[in-house]
Each structure stands twice: as structure tokens, then as C-alpha cells.
Amino acid sequence: xxxLFKIFLLILIPLTSFPQTHExxxxxxxxxxxxxxxxxxxxxxxxxxxxxxxxxxxxKGRYRLILSEHSRYLVEITHLGFKKISDTIQISxxxxxxxxxxxxxESLEEVLIRQEMAVIVKEDTITYRTDQFKTGEERKxxxxxxxLPGVEVDREGNVKVNGKSVTKLMVDGKTFFTGDEKLxxxxxxxxxxxxxxxxxxYNDVAFLKGLEDSDKMALNIxxxxxxxxxxxxxxxxxxxxxxxxxxHPKLFxxxxxxxxxxxxxxxxxxxxxxxxxxxxxxxxxxxxxLEDPSxxxxxxxxxxxxxxxxxxxxxxxxxxxxxxxxxDLGRNFxxxxxxxxxxxxxxxxxxxDISYQSSSQADEFRNNTGQNDLLFSINKIKLRYDNMDxxxxxxxxxxxxxxxxxxxxxxxxxxxxxxxxxxxxxxxQLEFTQTLNLNTQFSYKHTTKAEITFKHSESNNNRLWDxxxxxxxxxxxxxVEDDSFxxxxxxxxxxxxxxxxxxxxxxxxxxxxxxxxxxFNYFNTEFNTLDRQILNDGSINSFEDAGFNNRLDFSLLxxxxxxxxxxxxxxxxxxxGLVVHNYNWNVAQFSNEIANENKMMLLPEFFAEYEFxxxxxxxxxxxxxxxxxxxxxxxxxxxxxxxxxxxxxxxxLENQIYNRIRLNYRNFNMFRGLIYFINLSYSHREQSIRNxxxxxxxxxxxxxxxxxxxxxxxxxxxxxxxxxSDYRLSFGTNFSFSDYSRIINNETLDYxxxxxxxxxxxxTRYDEWPNLEVGFRHxxxxxxxxxxxxxxMRITPFAILEYDFFEDFIFKFNYDYNYFENQSTNNINRFExxxxxxxxxxxxxxxxxxxxxxxxxxxxFKRENSVNEFIVADRRIFLQPRTILFKLIYxx
Numbered sequence: 001x002x003x004l005f006k007i008f009l010l011i012l013i014p015l016t017s018f019p020q021t022h023e024x025x026x027x028x029x030x031x032x033x034x035x036x037x038x039x040x041x042x043x044x045x046x047x048x049x050x051x052x053x054x055x056x057x058x059x060k061g062r063y064r065l066i067l068s069e070h071s072r073y074l075v076e077i078t079h080l081g082f083k084k085i086s087d088t089i090q091i092s093x094x095x096x097x098x099x100x101x102x103x104x105x106e107s108l109e110e111v112l113i114r115q116e117m118a119v120i121v122k123e124d125t126i127t128y129r130t131d132q133f134k135t136g137e138e139r140k141x142x143x144x145x146x147x148l149p150g151v152e153v154d155r156e157g158n159v160k161v162n163g164k165s166v167t168k169l170m171v172d173g174k175t176f177f178t179g180d181e182k183l184x185x186x187x188x189x190x191x192x193x194x195x196x197x198x199x200x201x202y203n204d205v206a207f208l209k210g211l212e213d214s215d216k217m218a219l220n221i222x223x224x225x226x227x228x229x230x231x232x233x234x235x236x237x238x239x240x241x242x243x244x245x246x247x248h249p250k251l252f253x254x255x256x257x258x259x260x261x262x263x264x265x266x267x268x269x270x271x272x273x274x275x276x277x278x279x280x281x282x283x284x285x286x287x288x289x290l291e292d293p294s295x296x297x298x299x300x301x302x303x304x305x306x307x308x309x310x311x312x313x314x315x316x317x318x319x320x321x322x323x324x325x326x327x328d329l330g331r332n333f334x335x336x337x338x339x340x341x342x343x344x345x346x347x348x349x350x351x352x353d354i355s356y357q358s359s360s361q362a363d364e365f366r367n368n369t370g371q372n373d374l375l376f377s378i379n380k381i382k383l384r385y386d387n388m389d390x391x392x393x394x395x396x397x398x399x400x401x402x403x404x405x406x407x408x409x410x411x412x413x414x415x416x417x418x419x420x421x422x423x424x425x426x427x428x429q430l431e432f433t434q435t436l437n438l439n440t441q442f443s444y445k446h447t448t449k450a451e452i453t454f455k456h457s458e459s460n461n462n463r464l465w466d467x468x469x470x471x472x473x474x475x476x477x478x479x480v481e482d483d484s485f486x487x488x489x490x491x492x493x494x495x496x497x498x499x500x501x502x503x504x505x506x507x508x509x510x511x512x513x514x515x516x517x518x519x520f521n522y523f524n525t526e527f528n529t530l531d532r533q534i535l536n537d538g539s540i541n542s543f544e545d546a547g548f549n550n551r552l553d554f555s556l557l558x559x560x561x562x563x564x565x566x567x568x569x570x571x572x573x574x575x576x577g578l579v580v581h582n583y584n585w586n587v588a589q590f591s592n593e594i595a596n597e598n599k600m601m602l603l604p605e606f607f608a609e610y611e612f613x614x615x616x617x618x619x620x621x622x623x624x625x626x627x628x629x630x631x632x633x634x635x636x637x638x639x640x641x642x643x644x645x646x647x648x649x650x651x652x653l654e655n656q657i658y659n660r661i662r663l664n665y666r667n668f669n670m671f672r673g674l675i676y677f678i679n680l681s682y683s684h685r686e687q688s689i690r691n692x693x694x695x696x697x698x699x700x701x702x703x704x705x706x707x708x709x710x711x712x713x714x715x716x717x718x719x720x721x722x723x724x725s726d727y728r729l730s731f732g733t734n735f736s737f738s739d740y741s742r743i744i745n746n747e748t749l750d751y752x753x754x755x756x757x758x759x760x761x762x763x764t765r766y767d768e769w770p771n772l773e774v775g776f777r778h779x780x781x782x783x784x785x786x787x788x789x790x791x792x793m794r795i796t797p798f799a800i801l802e803y804d805f806f807e808d809f810i811f812k813f814n815y816d817y818n819y820f821e822n823q824s825t826n827n828i829n830r831f832e833x834x835x836x837x838x839x840x841x842x843x844x845x846x847x848x849x850x851x852x853x854x855x856x857x858x859x860x861f862k863r864e865n866s867v868n869e870f871i872v873a874d875r876r877i878f879l880q881p882r883t884i885l886f887k888l889i890y891x892x
Contacts, residue, residue, distance in 0.1 A: 021725060022091050025064040026098040028057045028077060035061020036079055036101060037613075038121045043073040046088070054132065056119055058671035059613040066725050067091055077101065119149065123614065124200040126150070126161070130193050136804060138190035139839070141221065145185065147765065148196065149723065150668060150675060157182035161198040161217050162615075162668040163677040163719060168202065168218040174259050174326045175336060181219060183322075187250045187263060188221065189891065192232050195222040205392045207441045208449070211505040211513070213575070213607070229255040231892060233262075238852070238887035244269050246885060251892070257328035265320040270854065270880045272311065272318060272344075312862070312877045315347040336382040346372040349878040351861075354871050357788050361697055365413040376402035390441040400431040410643070414698060421643040422466040431457040447505040455497040463489040465643070472646060472699065475638070476548075478533055479541050489640060490530040493632075497523050515564040517579060520557065525631045527552040529639045543638075550635035550649075556585040556628060564605070575607040581626060587634050587651045594636065594651040601626050601655070615668040622661045629656060629689045633704045646701045653706050657686040673723030678716070685711040692743045695870065709748070711740040726765045730775075733758040742869050751869065754782045757794075770803035783867050790867045791823040810839040822865055827874060829863035841889070848889035858882040 028039040039057040077085040082101035120127040133147040159166040169181040202218035238246035246267040253260040324338035354364040385393040441447040465487040501519035533541035562579030587595035606622040635649040666677040691702040719732040735756040757779030777796040801813040820829040834856040841848035
């Protein structure tokens, strides 16, 4: 690690010899000396090759420019409705200078602004002229975005603008693939980009803007004029030692009426093309998590997501292909379709030392190796009619299919007793969804939005277990034939769901709206489980008489009606609301009715937003939520979940009820180069579904119960970004405190779970020197009860270097160091991960060459610790060995 710091020091030493710079600041004002916000100030060097410097005045009309000493600059100041000012300035020290604009009867043409200004701010839109920020080494859109003021891009390609996450990506106004920004950010060539528009409070139905509250941030990538109708992209091919390979074609075609995107990724170097987060993004992403947290969590934990979640492996092979088509059909009709296909193979290895919270239980050593094979496809067709004025009609059809197989070999050693478990798991799922959306504006005062969705899905998971010992002998009637036991488990689920939601926007007056809402959501689900022993002669030993196997029929009708009232008082927007839900559900087991319930709920909500100005807002939200958990939790007979876990559902469960309050403050000050925000939230569960758990040694038997056990969560997060000359500094922090209760061995235990931490980051933004990003993350976690306390601490310094040298070379180096300490046991884990690449391409050449290395230090495993109410685990996750790849790139 000392060698790395020496390298960084050598890189930084030359950076101290930059030309001296000074600040020119002041105020842009009108003839009455009132500040003029969002005025464009651009300084163009007249005698040197320095970069153009720009500024945009803040809400008080203040501006600031960083200028080189003794250089002459042409300073031009423009604002719509005012006469342009031009002045020549040369400074040798920090200087203050105000400018007064005179009103003009002539409007400044937008095309003129675009030719001269780097950034244009207009209401909810920020437009970046990317040529003003490019320095030559940019290869992909992500490299451009990272240089734009107020824009952040993480390693995966997720984007934030002024601290707000981007949830949709468009190219020339057309949705790029599904709007997943990571696909576009990581693949669109930088040299095709002319402008980037950041659209705050985005709504893709134009006439709903101002009626429907939206907190979405979207990016619209505008292509260069010469590339409005053209094909572009590149193809990467690579090979390395130990038969490593990579083929990554990315082809795009855009014209005013047609857009075609093709992306392929075939590799065995550990590059995952589709992750569990991508899957969640396709299903609604962060917006779904906010609107319906339980549905988001259920998606995250379903069988399909389990296969995608593995992100650490000893070997990975992926065959990924994706295609999308946008076609303007004329007469306000358009077609948008995409298809994604992925075939993957993963090999994993994990070793765990497990300490049980029960002091009477000896420690366990667990070794698990596995291989996962997954084939999945997601296909969607969207037909839309949009006349832009008063009608927006859409029909969306989605088909998802996945077929997987996983094999795992687990050994569990407790004292001198070793248990072996071999598992073969084969999940399959087919899902069809049809959605119709109608948005229509009858008049200025009356607008209606309606959506109806039909969904049908069938899933099956067949699992075969091989044990060397009998398990749960007091419950499972196993036949003992030899030292081997084979169990078969089959889970099937069939779901039909239809839901209708209608909302009417009634404008009573300019600042008084009322929004009636009504709808229903109907589920009908069949859930079947089968657990049985397969004997040596092929016959079956049924467990049904021992309380196993489920044949559950569940139906639920949720009908609701309510309203929202929206009013505005100066800069304060208020929107209280109330929705009445009536739930009727029926549960049958083996055709015998075991539950038939009806329940009415009042769900109030409240929203308030105060806008100090276009860049400073505070927002308060309160919601009372009600939802039903997984249908499988109503199945009241036993089923095996793992070699040491049995589970029984409960037909007497009801809907969960919880309250959540969120407060958000956000401020973006371009004059000071400062962005900061803070989020506070509190949630309280009134009624919830929790497990009652019996523990015997390492074995657990759990049953779901409906309880009013208290559960509260408090969280605070914040971030500050500051730009100083060629540096960007960032500080973030987060605190989360929760208290809850669980019932274990018929004893109610109170728990306190605390997580908090902070992070620091410094980035350079040089044009001609190496750019370095260094940071430091420090986090703490604690889980405590009356019986035990577990405290953990993690420190993660990191560094990212990008160096463009000799005009044609780009060097990149990423480094992470991880230090983890269990402060309760003084157990310490350390590991470091690094990767690097060297890229070469002549400026006017279509060919490029790259050497890429991952896991540079050839780390065999990384360590992490986890804790819950039952165990503390020290886990060693084995990694793919060092991989060196030689790549050839051809750019169209």
C-alpha cells in the first residue's frame, strides 16, 4: 500500500506548478440595480490556448469566474430581454466588477445562446453544451457527464444531477431502451453528443405537467447535427490468458423517425451485463421502492432475483444480447419495443465461521460451493398515440421468461459432527402483462388519467436435496435406509391479477385543484408445495400426514376511493389527501375455506413543498400505507427452506400497516459551486407480519404471526458538493436507527439496530494533467439486545486515476482498500482490490487498442461480516483470479 501512495505522490508533484489564477466576481443587475438570475457570462481567452470559462448568475445575480493571471479575456454577458455586453478584461489579482444590463426590445435568439454558452438554465431544464467541457480523452457518455457541473456518475453508470437521481434517459427525445440510464451512459460514444439536457420534475405526458406532481429527473441526449441520421457505435474484442475472451458490439442507428439500438456482450471475464438492480429498474426501480416498498422487496427476494444477485464469483460467463426499436408511425402514433436475452453461468465459493447468539450452541464452520446457470428473456412492445394537446393513449405488452438451474455443495461442521447437503434447484417462470393507459384533457379544468393492467404468471421451482444425516427427526417422518437421504421439493405458483386505477384532475381555480381517485386491485393465486422423500427403490415417502404440503387458493379484492386536494399559497404547495380501502380476502387449503375476511382502512396522506427559488426547495411528505405480504405466508402447513430451517405460514394473517414521514431539503448554488441536500425520515409499523422462531441448536422452525410489536426506524442522510477551481469536494453522511422486537423461543426480545457513517471525496478536473479521485468511506453498525451486543466498523479508502498523455494514450487505475473490524470480538479483516487499463488510439483513427487487468493483486477472497438476531457470520467470499485482457476496438 505504501508503494501506491508513492505513485500518487509522484503524480501530484507536477500539479503544483500550474499558472496562477484569480477570481473575477460581482453582480449582474438591471437599471434598478436588481440582480438578474440565470445570466450567462462567458470569458474567451484572446492570447492563449486556455479553456473558455463560464458562469451563470445565481438568484441574486452574483457570478464568479476563475481567470488565468495576465491573460486577456473577452467577457460576454447575455440574457433574454437585455442587450448583450462585451468587455475585455485582464486581471492580476482577485477583482470585483458589476455589470448593468439594459433592456432590449429584441429577443436573443436561442441559436446564438447555444453557440456561445456552456450552460443554459431555464425553469426546470439545464442545458449543457458538451464541447465546452470535453478535453479529448472522453470515450463514452459517462466520461462527458462526469465533467458537467452538478452532475455525478458512479462506477456502475448511475447518474445524479444536483443530488437527484436520474431515472430516465432519452436520445433526441426518444426513450433509450427502457430509459435505463446505465445502458446509455456506458455505451453511447462521447463524440456523438452535442448537448445534454437535465429535465427536472419530468413528465412524459406534456399536459399533465403542473397537474401531476413529479420528482423525476430525466436526461435528454442531443446528438450533433451531422449525426441526426446516422449509424454509430463500436465493437470490442478481447482475449487473455487462461482462455479468457470478450466480444462487446454496440451499434446504434438514429434518424428523426427511427431509432435502433443493438448491444451484445459475450465474455467470461466476470463482466455482468444484467444485474439484480437492472431487473428492479425494469420493474419500476427507485420510484417503485418509494410508492410500494413491500412489492419492491418481494421482487428483490424472488427466485429470479436470487440468481441475479450473485456479484462475487470464482468464474463467470455471460452471453447477453439486447435490441430496441423506436419507430414514428405517423399521425401521432409511435412504436417502442425492446428485447433482452441473457444466458449466464456462475461458479461461487464461500466459507463461513458462524457464531450463534445462543450461548449454548457451539460454533459452526460452513463451506459452500455452487454453480448457477440462468437463461432469461424480457420483451416489451409499447404502442402509443400522443397528439401532444389532449390525448395520450398507450398499450404496453410485456413477456418475461426465465429458466435456471443451480447446484450447491454445502458442508456444515459443528464440533466433530459434519453434515453434507447437495442441492439441485431449477426455477422456471413465465409472466405476461398487458397494460392500457389513457390520459385525456377535456378542457383546461378537467383531465383524466386511467390505467388498467392484466397480469398472468406461472412459476415452478423444483429442488432436489441429498443429505448424509436425517434432519428434523421429531417432525419429518424420514425412512432410514442407509447414510443418505434424498428429498424432493416442488413449489408452483399461478397468479392472475387485474387492477384499475383512475384519477381525475379538476382545476377549481388557478391555485385550487381537487383530484378524485378510484380503482380496484384483484388477485387470485394458487400456491402449491410438495415435500417428500425419495427412497432407494424409487418409491415415495409422503410427509403430508406430518403437516407438510400446501395447496393454497388465495383471492383478494382491494377496492378504493378517495381524493387529493392541491392548493398553492405564494411559493407553498399543499396537497392533503385521503383514500378509503376495502379489503376482502379468502383463503382455502385443499379446497377447504380457512379464512374469509373483510376489512376497511383509511389511508391519509399529506404533501407540502416550499420553493425558495428554482434551486432551493424543502419538501415534507406523510403517508399511511397498507399492503398484503407474500401470498405464500398464508400457507399454514410446513415446508423445508434449507437444511436447518423449517417454515409454516399462517392463514390468520392480515394486511400490514405502517406510517412514514419524509423531509427533504435541497439547494443548488452555481455561483458558489455548491450543492447540498439533507433527507430525514421516520417510519412506524402499526401492524406487521413477523416470524415467531424456535431454535434448537443450529435448527430453526419459524411461523408467521400478525403482531403489533413496536417497530420504528429513524434515518438522516445528507451530502455537500463544493467546486473550487479545478477541484470538486464531496462530503456525505448517513444515520439510521431502528428499534424492534422479535419472538424467539417464546421470549420477546427487544433489538436496537444502528448504522451510521460518512464519506469524503476529492476530484480534480484538469484539462491537461492527470485527473485523480480519492476518497474515504467510514461506516459503523451495531445490533444489540438484552442478551448480546455486536459492533462493526469498516474503513474503505479508494482512488481512481485517469491520465491522458502523449495525446493518444489513456491510462486508468482504480483501487479500493477494505478494513473491517468486529469491535465486539476484535476480529479484523483486510483486503484490497485494484484494476487498471491502458488505451491507445490515434485521434483520427477508427481503431483502438487496450490492455485491461482486473484483480491486479490476485486477491483470492474478500472478507465480510454480517449479523442478525440469530447468528454472527465471518464470511470469506472467493474471487475470480487476476484477469489480463488484450482488446481491439473498432469505432464506426
